[in-house]
Amino acid sequence: MRQQIFGWSCRIKLDSFLSSPYDRPTSQYWAQSSPVESVVDGHYRAWRYSVAVGSASQVSLTIFDSLDHYRLNTGPTDEFGDATETAPAIRNIGWTLGNACPYRCTHCYSMSARIPGRDMNIAMIDRIVNQLALNGIETVNLGGNEPLFTNGPNPKNTLLPYVIESLSSAGIEVGLTTSGISLIHLYHDHRRSFDLLNDVDVSFDSPFEAEHNANRGARLYHQAVEALEICQLKEKPRSCIMAGMNWNFTPEHLRALLTLAKAHGANVRINPVKPVEAKHMSIALPPEMYYAGFSLLMQHCVPVDLGEPPIAAVTNFAGARRCPCGRTSFRIHSMTPDGGVYVSPCVYLHDYKASLNLLECDLIDIIHSPQFRVFRQRNANPHMVDGCDDCQLLNQCGGGCAARSYLHNLHEHQSRSMRARDPYCPVRVATDHVFPQHPEIDDSQKLVHMDYLCTWIGRPI
DSSP: OOEEEESOOOOEEESSOOSSTTOOOOSOEEEOSSOOOOEETTEEOOOEEEEEEOSSSSEEEEEEOTTGGGGSOOSOOOTTTTOOOOOOOOOEEEEEOOSOOSOOOTTOSSGGGOOOOOOOOHHHHHHHHHHHHHTTOOEEEEESSOTTOTTSSOGGGOOHHHHHHHHHHTTOEEEEEESSHHHHHHHHHOHHHHHHEEEEEEEOSOSSHHHHHHHHTSOOHHHHHHHHHHHHHTTOOEEEEEEEOTTTOSHHHHHHHHHHHHHTTOEEEEEEOOOSSGGGGGTSOOHHHHHHHHHHHHHHEEEEEEOOHHHHHHTTOTTOOOOOBTTTEEEEOOOOTTSOOOEESSSSOGGGOOSSOTTTSOHHHHHTSHHHHHHHHHHHOGGGSTTOTTOTTHHHHTTSOHHHHHHHHHHHHSOOOTTOOOTTOHHHHTOOOOOOSSOOOOOSSOOTTTTSSSOEEEEEO
16 A cells, blocks of 8 residues: 655655756655655755655655756746736846855745855846846845855955946846845945945844744844844835744734834835745645734735735735736846856746846846746736636736745645646635725835735834
């Protein structure tokens, strides 16, 4: 008798070694019984696999490799056939500047896309900034890794100030997402670059110091608070950003986060964690907690951005435009080991990096690539998302967040599909939590995360 077990960690023994850190495994794999981490060519991989357990002492594995995206053309792009697409109007984008980061956040969405390789140089930055300007990009958020570390872990080698000043000179507003250290470094050592920042997002995994530090693998809480204080002193627009997880999205945590933000005149921004790697499924928000948490937040905040599609749906938000990825936003990823810079419609979906290298190809061709087109087809044809046809909330929700839908479907059903439905589908979940109806957005500030990502931003009241 055979049984399927999902998500078990084990040491992988290769029949033949891989020729590069991101080669696709093609040989037979076998598992030892001891639950330890898997290592290939010195690189840790977050494997997603099923283990067929039988009477044999060694068992066969089917593996979903979180580094597959380095081979490009990983996610399907033909599921909507010749269906129409929403017209691209890319305005707000993100840029992961480097591969180095001294911290080890348990929920990190970019670690599997940051294999150490070549460093950036001035010519590369100039090329990318020029392409952004030619295509009318209005805002850029610098995040991903800790953005100070553009060229390795030594801050003396950073090109962050040059990136900020180059973008600003091109008429592009710049935002920064940081654990604190990048903002503090700019403030003390590169004041001109600090002054050019449009707004700053400071990461808080928990409003409670010990939890925050434990999740980040470093004592960073005081740096985060200091960064908020600097922004408050200099009247720089600021937000406390938290990745919502099943341990930090409780009423106690959210009330403490609201108190922290309000004390520093900051917004609260929430990104419900996306399971970029299979291990993230263990910290993902249960649907009930998702709605309970956002209901509480909506009671205590004026909405600034309702980019979370299910929340836009349950509030009957008139300005809902569904998932923005590939339509108004995209992500530039850090440099690959072979020196390429690739772009995906969504920061979380590395499987959808377009196969064109931004250092060699025009951005306009990337925007019109199959990887971008399928996102816009999903946006224009939400009735084609599985289970969404004839839904009364379709116009606002649009099948939900494309990344969350794709990744949950991948890890729960071992299938890659852009037609998967959001696991937080408000009809399927049938939440009874109270939400304000027809909310109006506070647009008194222009923030770089508005209409970028499926995110939620509120101003505590």
